[in-house]
Amino acid sequence: MTAALLAGLVAGYGIAVPVGAVGAYLVTLTARTCLLVGVCAALGVATADLLYAAAAVTGGGAAAGAVRPAAPAMELGFGLVLLALALSTAVRALRARRAAPDALRAAEPAAVLSPPRAYAGLLGITLLNPTTVVYFTALVVGGAAASLDGPAEGTAFVLAAFAASASWQLLLVGGGSVLGRAVSGPRGQLLTALAASLVIGAQAVALLA
Template sequence: MSAAALAGLLAGFGIAIPVGAVGALLVALTARAGWRTGAGAALGVATADGVYALVAVAGGSALVPLLTPVTAPMRRVSAAVLVALAVRAAWTAVRAYRGDPRIAPGPGPGPGSGTTTPLRAYLTFLGITILNPMTVIYFAALVLATGPDAPATPATRTAFVLAAFLASATWQLFLAMGGTLLGRTLTGPRGRMATALTSSTLIVVLAVRLVT
């Protein structure tokens, strides 16, 4: 069981540490909406990784041929959602900076705003992350690569999945903490707008790379 847990930890960190568009969006969200909302989003990402790890150990090798044809379309949908969120956050930040009376102080509604609840952030990031079926393919490949040491019993499979979830959650919460520290440097409207525009640009670039 310890070997399965270690394999799960390595797999979880392996899929979580490369910071892509979702990671950048998580940092930007936390910087503007606060730690609780960022933590909710981080756990949403980790939950998706945990679900895909569970799917992988429960028969991911059989699902890979079925998932491969839909991988590209789902990644395009994920990229489109990320771009839409980034554009909305940037537009809201610019309007707030210009003093639009229809926008309360701070970012407007939606992901990355001060009115986003932890539950809404959790569900949003769960949905964004679950749209990337490459995650289950990644976990399935790792499980197959372990050969006879692959998790085979309910206990070892549970250990693998929980370890993968905990590894992903640890890293995503670390990113959220970075967003919290960044948010503390935003002392005025100009800083908030600059951060929103910078993060939105980065998110768009990383989202485009998902489909290229």
Template structure:
């Protein structure tokens, strides 16, 4: 079981550490809405990773041919959602700044921890590359792949733990950023910079396909 736990941790960190559009958006949301909302968002991402890890160890290799035809549409859907959210956040922050007031913590978006969890779960689940990543890892390990129910459970839980710890670290970074940039101009600059970065990363998500 130890080997399955180590494999799960490595797999979880492997998929979580490269910060893409979702990670950038997580930091931006936490900077605006605070730690609790950011933590909810982080756990949403980790839950999606856990779902795909579970699918992979339960027979993800058989799903790869099924997912292949819809991978491009799902990637586009994920990129469009992220781009729309980024543009909306930047526009709202700009409007609040022009109104002469300090931008609110959530830039006008009533994003509770529960809503953040569901939103980030949905955004992350749109990316079928995650299940293909986990399936490839499971297949690559050959005979040492988690075979028993106990080993598979340990692998999935370890992957979720790894992903959650990294996403929560990103949320912490967003919290510190939000506390540092408290002026109206600082909030505006952060919102516009993060929105631009998220749009760029979303475009790269589509281009990578």
């Protein structure tokens, strides 16, 4: 059981720690909205990791076989979603800068993205992430998930992977909250949003190229 827990923690941190476009969006989202929205978005990312870890444990080779043919389409969808995120983040920031920035920022968390929408949105985006798909497919065919013995160890592995992913995403949210306080002025908000848009857009272009 201890080995399954450790394997799950390693798997969860292994997929969560490399900060890509989703991580950059999570930090910026928290900086520009509120802590509750960021926490819900972080849990959406971690839930996607939980679902893929569960599929790796319960589906075995069948799950890997089902995922591989869908991976190119998921990569295309993920790239398009990232491109839309980059554009919408930049456009929203520029509109806020031109309008009444303080009033717009005060209304933005409730009007633009509620906590449930943040959770659902980041869950959907992460499920489309081809990196997550490839990672957990590797666990199925020959990694940690292949050596688990029985449902108890499988459950321990999945829950540990979820806990690791959630803890890292929440750490990013904490950083986003601090960043939001540090760049609370209109110019800081604009520069933060545009920087995140560039990071997300670059990864989108790399996926679609």
